[in-house]
Amino acid sequence: MIDEVVIETKNLNWSYNGTKVLDNVSIDIRFGTFTGILGPNGAGKTTLLKLILNLLQVEKNSILIRGIDIKTYSRKELAQIEAYVPQSVKIDFNFTVEQVVMMGRTPFLGRFDRESSEDIRIADWSMKETGILELKNKLITHLSGGELQRVVIARALTQEPIILALDEPTSHLDIHHQINILSILRTLAKREGLTIVAVLHDVNHALEYCDNIFLLDKGKIVNSGSPENVITPKVMKEVYNLDVNISKNPFTGNPYMVHDYI
Ligand SMILES: Nc1ncnc2c1ncn2[C@@H]1O[C@H](COP(=O)(O)OP(=O)(O)O)[C@@H](O)[C@H]1O
Numbered sequence: 001m002i003d004e005v006v007i008e009t010k011n012l013n014w015s016y017n018g019t020k021v022l023d024n025v026s027i028d029i030r031f032g033t034f035t036g037i038l039g040p041n042g043a044g045k046t047t048l049l050k051l052i053l054n055l056l057q058v059e060k061n062s063i064l065i066r067g068i069d070i071k072t073y074s075r076k077e078l079a080q081i082e083a084y085v086p087q088s089v090k091i092d093f094n095f096t097v098e099q100v101v102m103m104g105r106t107p108f109l110g111r112f113d114r115e116s117s118e119d120i121r122i123a124d125w126s127m128k129e130t131g132i133l134e135l136k137n138k139l140i141t142h143l144s145g146g147e148l149q150r151v152v153i154a155r156a157l158t159q160e161p162i163i164l165a166l167d168e169p170t171s172h173l174d175i176h177h178q179i180n181i182l183s184i185l186r187t188l189a190k191r192e193g194l195t196i197v198a199v200l201h202d203v204n205h206a207l208e209y210c211d212n213i214f215l216l217d218k219g220k221i222v223n224s225g226s227p228e229n230v231i232t233p234k235v236m237k238e239v240y241n242l243d244v245n246i247s248k249n250p251f252t253g254n255p256y257m258v259h260d261y262i
Pocket residue numbers: 016017021039040041042043044045046047048
């Protein structure tokens with residue numbers, strides 16, 4: 001599986017009602033990597049994520065998942081490969097944390113099956129990984145934004161996916177919880193070989209955590225590759241109209257961006 005291309009898009013185009021929002025997007029994402037999708041508001045990031053999750057209907061053979069056309073998978077088969085953490089999740093019902101996390105097992109259960117001890121083990125593992133085991137009996141409506149975000153990630157992990165796609169997973173979190181989530185994701189990629197695809201806004205988080213970045217602007221991939229090759233002063237000026245300087249984070253030794261203020 002190492003080095004396997006798990007997601008490939010081939011000259012992918014997408015329009016909403018005649019307005020083109022993705023233009024010839026070709027990406028490939030390898031097994032066990034942490035890939036960041038970056039770009040300004042409206043660049044097409046969420047649309048790209050939805051396409052690779054088959055939530056929007058593409059033309060045949062424009063997206064391959066594990067080398068096979070996404071259209072050939074049933075919904076259930078795909079749910080066993082890909083899990084999605086959308087940008088905002090609202091759960092109004094009085095479920096407990098554990099019940100919500102257990103919903104991740106749905107793609108593996110028959111219509112009238114009860115959860116097995118194996119399903120319970122997997123849900124417990126997910127709650128442990130995301131640091132919410134002690135919340136398991138709490139009502140979902142009683143959680144803070146950060147706790148809820150971790151519950152949604154735990155539910156996705158309970159799907160035991162190969163690919164975890166997250167849309168701005170840290171946008172509602174304080175700085176501690178932001179890096180906590182990103183570090184959990186990186187650990188899962190490194191240790192479990194999970195393939196992470198995350199839409200991120202914080203460029204420094206991408207520089208720190210991602211193996212690869214695709215930078216989207218106005219529906220086109222304008223740069224891709226390793227973080228230090230993608231995030232350059234020239235590109236940041238072109239895409240974000242910001243003057244930036246890339247130095248080194250003294251704590252980690254990874255590239256770190258500072259920018260001028262307008
Ligand atoms: N359901 C939709 N119908 C029409 N236009 C949409 C829809 N969803 C997104 N768009 C438009 O498509 C473009 C890309 O949106 P999106 O993929 O959400 O961008 P991003 O996630 O990078 O901010 C934007 O101009 C947005 O207004």
